Amino acid sequence: MRNGTVGEAPAEREAAVSGEEALRTHGLRVTRPRLAVLDVLAEGGHLEVEEIARRVRQRLESVSTQAVYDVLGALSRAGLARRIEPAGSPARYEARTGDNHHHVVCRGCGMVADVDCAIGEAPCLDPSNAQGFEVDEAEVTFWGLCPGCQARRAED
Numbered sequence: 001m002r003n004g005t006v007g008e009a010p011a012e013r014e015a016a017v018s019g020e021e022a023l024r025t026h027g028l029r030v031t032r033p034r035l036a037v038l039d040v041l042a043e044g045g046h047l048e049v050e051e052i053a054r055r056v057r058q059r060l061e062s063v064s065t066q067a068v069y070d071v072l073g074a075l076s077r078a079g080l081a082r083r084i085e086p087a088g089s090p091a092r093y094e095a096r097t098g099d100n101h102h103h104v105v106c107r108g109c110g111m112v113a114d115v116d117c118a119i120g121e122a123p124c125l126d127p128s129n130a131q132g133f134e135v136d137e138a139e140v141t142f143w144g145l146c147p148g149c150q151a152r153r154a155e156d
């Protein structure tokens with residue numbers, strides 16, 4: 001583990017190393033596009049594919065959007081990325097996986113924020129009647145207006 005003192009370079013190197021390890025640990029071949037997508041997701045947030053592709057091309061010029069889709073599919077199946085698709089919004093991907101966290105989505109601008117799950121593992125809600133199903137997940141999405149949209153609405 002490097003202990004950088006200045007700038008972002010040490011952190012970037014560290015992310016690259018852990019990206020390779022993450023791919024190998026999850027049984028995925030290490031490729032430059034996969035590393036680049038992991039690197040972009042590590043910057044945080046809930047990113048649309050177009051935005052991920054744009055940032056990947058800042059790192060590797062000749063990566064098609066289809067290739068980015070393929071990488072995101074492989075990373076999601078391996079548990080290295082999480083795909084969310086709030087109603088009315090394109091799919092978004094994030095690096096934060098495995099903690100069953102939920103999302104709050106703004107009805108005004110579509111912004112997505114993380115909400116920790118009080119339980120931490122799925123399913124965190126019990127159905128009143130499971131209808132004989134073995135339930136493994138409760139998909140919880142909170143909807144509302146973000147602080148920015150509340151302020152804009154107050155100004156109108």
Ligand SMILES: [Zn+2]
Nearest residue numbers: 106109146149
């Ligand atoms: Zn908003």
Ligand SMILES: [Zn+2]
Nearest residue numbers: 094096103114
């Ligand atoms: Zn999230």
Ligand SMILES: [Zn+2]
Nearest residue numbers: 117118119124
């Ligand atoms: Zn929960």
